[in-house]
Amino acid sequence: MERELIESLLFTVLKVLVVVPVALGVGAYLTWFERKLAGHIQNRMGPTVVGPFGLLQPLADALKLATKESVIPRGADRPVYYLAILLALVPSVLLLALIPWGPAFELGGRVIKPIISDVNVALLLAFAFGSLSVYGTIFSGWASNSKYAFIGSMRKAAVVIAYEVVLGFSVLGVVLLAGTLSTVGIVQAQIERGVWFILYQPVAFVLYMFCMLAESGRVPFDVQEAEAELVTGYNVEYGGMKFGAFPLAEWYLNVIALSAIAVVLFFGGWSGPSILGPLSPYFWFLVKTFGLVFFTMWLHWTLPRFQAKDITDVAWKILLPVAIANVVVTAVVKYFF
Amino acid sequence: MEYAGLAVVFLLALLIALGQAFLNDLIGYRKPDPMEDYPYECGVPLYDESVRGRFKQGYYLLGLLLILFDIEAAYLFPWAVVFEEIGLYGLVEALLFVGILALGFLYAWRKGALDWEL
Numbered sequence: 001m002e003r004e005l006i007e008s009l010l011f012t013v014l015k016v017l018v019v020v021p022v023a024l025g026v027g028a029y030l031t032w033f034e035r036k037l038a039g040h041i042q043n044r045m046g047p048t049v050v051g052p053f054g055l056l057q058p059l060a061d062a063l064k065l066a067t068k069e070s071v072i073p074r075g076a077d078r079p080v081y082y083l084a085i086l087l088a089l090v091p092s093v094l095l096l097a098l099i100p101w102g103p104a105f106e107l108g109g110r111v112i113k114p115i116i117s118d119v120n121v122a123l124l125l126a127f128a129f130g131s132l133s134v135y136g137t138i139f140s141g142w143a144s145n146s147k148y149a150f151i152g153s154m155r156k157a158a159v160v161i162a163y164e165v166v167l168g169f170s171v172l173g174v175v176l177l178a179g180t181l182s183t184v185g186i187v188q189a190q191i192e193r194g195v196w197f198i199l200y201q202p203v204a205f206v207l208y209m210f211c212m213l214a215e216s217g218r219v220p221f222d223v224q225e226a227e228a229e230l231v232t233g234y235n236v237e238y239g240g241m242k243f244g245a246f247p248l249a250e251w252y253l254n255v256i257a258l259s260a261i262a263v264v265l266f267f268g269g270w271s272g273p274s275i276l277g278p279l280s281p282y283f284w285f286l287v288k289t290f291g292l293v294f295f296t297m298w299l300h301w302t303l304p305r306f307q308a309k310d311i312t313d314v315a316w317k318i319l320l321p322v323a324i325a326n327v328v329v330t331a332v333v334k335y336f337f
Numbered sequence: 338m339e340y341a342g343l344a345v346v347f348l349l350a351l352l353i354a355l356g357q358a359f360l361n362d363l364i365g366y367r368k369p370d371p372m373e374d375y376p377y378e379c380g381v382p383l384y385d386e387s388v389r390g391r392f393k394q395g396y397y398l399l400g401l402l403l404i405l406f407d408i409e410a411a412y413l414f415p416w417a418v419v420f421e422e423i424g425l426y427g428l429v430e431a432l433l434f435v436g437i438l439a440l441g442f443l444y445a446w447r448k449g450a451l452d453w454e455l
Contacts, residue, residue, distance in 0.1 A: 168410030
């Protein structure tokens with residue numbers, strides 16, 4: 001018993017040590033990918049100087065960020081100023097624990113699940129962590145003692161709370177169909193039926209995509225950054241690695257995690273034709289996830305930005321009624337058929 | 338045991354975040370300048386020493402609405418999970434619940450709480 005406990009704890013630590021550093025590394029390299037993509041969308045080359053195809057650019061950026069002087073604006077609330085960084089990064093990393101990368105398999109007589117914590121309230125936890133990260137934004141704006149940062153953080157708070165509500169209602173349809181909140185369970189429900197939930201819940205998927213863009217502060221909902229008016233908004237008074245934490249958490253880790261959850265909810269998780277043998281579930285999961293990440297970046301560099309007032313208007317007056325109607329229709333249809 | 342995974346991730350995330358927060362204080366170079374920590378505002382001296390004063394009430398109103406609707410959504414999650422077991426009773430109850438919620442929503446809308454008032 002004792003031995004088993006220690007063994008399973010060891011496996012958990014091992015899984016964490018694989019998933020989290022890889023995700024952070026991918027997050028850092030997505031900066032390179034995004035700059036390349038943005039460059040080509042705007043008919044430029046993107047980074048080309050550091051390394052072949054600019055591939056060493058993220059390392060150079062990290063080195064530069066790490067050696068910057070630490071400047072904290074006068075009048076700043078120092079404990080809150082540092083707390084904001086922790087509150088921005090920690091929930092985004094925690095989201096990674098709830099993502100099922102593939103089906104459970106057996107290795108040497110023990111069952112291994114490629115998910116760090118397979119709990120039955122995973123979806124609820126995911127949205128809780130998503131909501132927590134808004135504190136990072138609000139605290140950073142409040143603590144910085146700068147008007148740009150303050151306005152940016154208030155806007156972000158308004159946007160995120162509007163879309164939180166829509167997000168909650170939009171995934172209810174999928175939960176109704178699957179009958180579980182566990183991420184593994186939702187994927188299995190889709191595999192058993194042999195159909196992806198996007199076919200039953202197309203409206204919910206569109207609503208989810210709206211919410212995903214709003215929560216991760218991506219164009220067209222990036223009013224909190226608004227570089228033309230607020231010079232990047234809530235994190236403008238942060239420098240060096242302190243600054244680096246915010247885009248890493250919000251633009252990259254959040255987008256990866258929310259895309260992965262979208263894949264779980266709507267695209268059948270790891271399901272797909274077995275083209276790579278035992279590795280194909282992971283292949284399909286990553287392909288679908290990064291397809292969505294790519295889609296998000298594509299929108300980011302193509303669309304213009306909404307006004308803060310239009311964003312909250314769209315959320316409350318259009319998306320929320322549609323989301324509630326979707327839940328009611330799903331429940332009624334599911335009961336009678 | 339599954340929750341232990343969350344705890345481990347939390348510890349690692351905290352470690353990384355602390356690293357990011359304090360790295361520049363540890364290894365960044367230091368060359369203090371009298372005006373380097375001055376918050377900027379269009380290149381003129383600050384009008385207000387502190388920005389944490391008044392802000393638009395619209396944000397506060399939206400915050401109130403969130404409390405209302407997000408908690409309602411949280412109540413519906415357990416209902417959605419056990420929907421198949423509770424049958425017609427659950428369906429009717431939830432429809433009543435959503436109906437009352439929709440009434441509250443219409444009330445807020447008619448009162449103008451959803452408009453971004455200037």
